[in-house]
Amino acid sequence: MRRLLLEGLLRGPLGEPLAREEAAERDALGSKLVRATRHVLGRSLSIREVDAGSCNGCELEINALSNAFYDLERFGLRFVASPRHADVLLVTGPVTRNMAEALQRAYDATPAPKWVVAAGDCAIDGGCFAGSYAVQGGVSAVMHVDLKIPGCPPRPSALLRGLVELMEGRSND
Amino acid sequence: MADILECIDLSSADVRSAPIPERAVGLMEWVAAAEALGRDTVELMGLWASRRGVHMALRRPGTGRLGLLTYPTDSSFPSVGRHHAAAQRPERAIRDIYGFVAEGAPDLRPWLDHGRLGVHHPPGTATPVMEMPAYDFLPAEGESLHQVPVGPIHAGIIEPGHFRFTAQGETVVRLEERLGYAHKGIGSLLRGAPIARGTMLAGRTSGDSTVAYAWAFSQAVEAAHGMTVPDRALWLRGLMAELERLANHLGDIGAICNDAAFAMMHAHCGVLRERVLRAADAVFGHRLMQDMIRPGGVARDLRADGAALVSDLLGDIRARFGALVRLYDNSPSLLDRTVGTGRLSPDLAARFAAGGFVGRASGRAFDARRGLPYGPYDRLAFDVPCRSDGDVNARIWIRIEEVRQSLALVEQILDSLPAGPVFADLPEGGSGAMGLGLVEGFRGDILAWIEIGPEGTIAEGYLRDPSWFQWPLLEAAIEGNIIADFPLCNKSFNCSYSGHDL
Numbered sequence A: 001m002r003r004l005l006l007e008g009l010l011r012g013p014l015g016e017p018l019a020r021e022e023a024a025e026r027d028a029l030g031s032k033l034v035r036a037t038r039h040v041l042g043r044s045l046s047i048r049e050v051d052a053g054s055c056n057g058c059e060l061e062i063n064a065l066s067n068a069f070y071d072l073e074r075f076g077l078r079f080v081a082s083p084r085h086a087d088v089l090l091v092t093g094p095v096t097r098n099m100a101e102a103l104q105r106a107y108d109a110t111p112a113p114k115w116v117v118a119a120g121d122c123a124i125d126g127g128c129f130a131g132s133y134a135v136q137g138g139v140s141a142v143m144h145v146d147l148k149i150p151g152c153p154p155r156p157s158a159l160l161r162g163l164v165e166l167m168e169g170r171s172n173d
Numbered sequence B: 001m002a003d004i005l006e007c008i009d010l011s012s013a014d015v016r017s018a019p020i021p022e023r024a025v026g027l028m029e030w031v032a033a034a035e036a037l038g039r040d041t042v043e044l045m046g047l048w049a050s051r052r053g054v055h056m057a058l059r060r061p062g063t064g065r066l067g068l069l070t071y072p073t074d075s076s077f078p079s080v081g082r083h084h085a086a087a088q089r090p091e092r093a094i095r096d097i098y099g100f101v102a103e104g105a106p107d108l109r110p111w112l113d114h115g116r117l118g119v120h121h122p123p124g125t126a127t128p129v130m131e132m133p134a135y136d137f138l139p140a141e142g143e144s145l146h147q148v149p150v151g152p153i154h155a156g157i158i159e160p161g162h163f164r165f166t167a168q169g170e171t172v173v174r175l176e177e178r179l180g181y182a183h184k185g186i187g188s189l190l191r192g193a194p195i196a197r198g199t200m201l202a203g204r205t206s207g208d209s210t211v212a213y214a215w216a217f218s219q220a221v222e223a224a225h226g227m228t229v230p231d232r233a234l235w236l237r238g239l240m241a242e243l244e245r246l247a248n249h250l251g252d253i254g255a256i257c258n259d260a261a262f263a264m265m266h267a268h269c270g271v272l273r274e275r276v277l278r279a280a281d282a283v284f285g286h287r288l289m290q291d292m293i294r295p296g297g298v299a300r301d302l303r304a305d306g307a308a309l310v311s312d313l314l315g316d317i318r319a320r321f322g323a324l325v326r327l328y329d330n331s332p333s334l335l336d337r338t339v340g341t342g343r344l345s346p347d348l349a350a351r352f353a354a355g356g357f358v359g360r361a362s363g364r365a366f367d368a369r370r371g372l373p374y375g376p377y378d379r380l381a382f383d384v385p386c387r388s389d390g391d392v393n394a395r396i397w398i399r400i401e402e403v404r405q406s407l408a409l410v411e412q413i414l415d416s417l418p419a420g421p422v423f424a425d426l427p428e429g430g431s432g433a434m435g436l437g438l439v440e441g442f443r444g445d446i447l448a449w450i451e452i453g454p455e456g457t458i459a460e461g462y463l464r465d466p467s468w469f470q471w472p473l474l475e476a477a478i479e480g481n482i483i484a485d486f487p488l489c490n491k492s493f494n495c496s497y498s499g500h501d502l
């Protein structure tokens, strides 16, 4: 363990073997996001993720936001366990009929001001499950949506960018 | 009446290369099969319905032979669940969706239908919804018992499901799961869908296994057509499937340790997982490799420097993984949480024919890549790790061993990747033919069944997630553990909600 810890200290933040562009884009995103969230909510934005019947692909990429490459807490964004602590509901999935009430209750429990983000094609309009007897066909079928982040699933970088857009939109209000 | 065991006579080559014959059985044979399940002489691989009736896929553990029985009906069938517990939830789901009633079933409560669908039995008789009584959780009575309801929305970023704990102090005396929140009606969407759309839906049944699902579905279509897939396509499928396994196992190993508050493993494993996804993205153009496998082959070939990229990835993981395994093995505070926790007995794992790391950590060595071989695995060398201690620690170790096996498999695939086309056109016709696919995903064997429809469609299809036979075992494994260890146990099982709820 000592060796791993020491290595972590000496190696510094993770390098970007894949693409400089992506790293640069992320840093640019990062500083924009910092300005935007400060404007609206001081230093932080709390996100409650709600899986409204996704295939779990979207969850994989949302979870990836917490890995060392995206490390979303650097930007003051964090996932919270309770909707009562949240500013943003980040919703995935086509909103199955079996999940609609739970989603509504999570929304009701979130204090204002609050924003709803529909992440992934399913959350936007039901995606490939649209038309099934078992789904409502997207988040906007049941509540107001402030931002849609397309993708199946959206890439982590798109999710980050989406949250910036949301915050910037708000900061113009 | 033929001996029921004689109906289970299909070898792996039969299933893999040709349409699966329909064996319609009567009451006596159906009940004989259910009783054989109850005696553990055969294993249940799947139980589902179609407009033809109720289907049951069976496997004989000794011989590895498979069989598909159909009980023709449009209303009811003799309950299999009364003889074999693993059949109970599938039967409840059949009733919810199709309205076929399992006669004599011990549990008649609805399962996927929460009374919110607007209709009962949507693709079946589609009767308008009646007022549905509140779900009847099993009673738990006794002095100083209390209940803790959790979900469907959980604290973390995970899928929806409800858990009802009955505890005495901290100790769980009963866990009852209630699932179905992610029910999307995939079965009805598959009905009459063009094959391409069917493949897309299959790949979105459980996103973490999108490669394995698309592969199983493709196998079923290819078998129904009796067609051969180009070798290079099989090799590329194998490459994708092993990358998917690597990504998921690495993610799981970290996430399980994280649920024991050991964040360091999570951070390091998360980095390795991300590297796998980025390599997949670079090589195949999608981080999860969605929509890459389709009936007939694969959607795209490896890009020119693809092999080199994957080989770098292997080097990277090999350089780091060993230290992480040592970290796990040398951290007594972590082992204290995982050893002896959430133990699943080999007896139960065998009875439920549990696949994947859940089965293999509890003595059931079945792995579809070995037990019902398919290309390219019939030409690759690998071990199937198996243990019998059955606790969280064992499920972690199976994953660790499988990471090593997958690394070796990817290496072999890169070394011996044959040249040639990666796609062959599907033959026309074939309406009415049925096909079965069985692919080892990271979490266990995924079964796909389809019937070809007219003009390049599928008449009907069914996808059976390994979780069907793992979820019920989680209820058993948690008994006698403390509630605080539930996340740890749950993560070590890592069942799919979406794959199960369909």
Ligand code: SF4
Pocket (backbone or CB within 6 Å): A053, A054, A055, A056, A057, A058, A092, A093, A119, A120, A121, A122, A123, A127, A151, A152, A153, A154, B204, B207
């Ligand atoms: S958008 Fe795609 S990845 Fe996300 S839940 Fe829907 S099918 Fe799954």
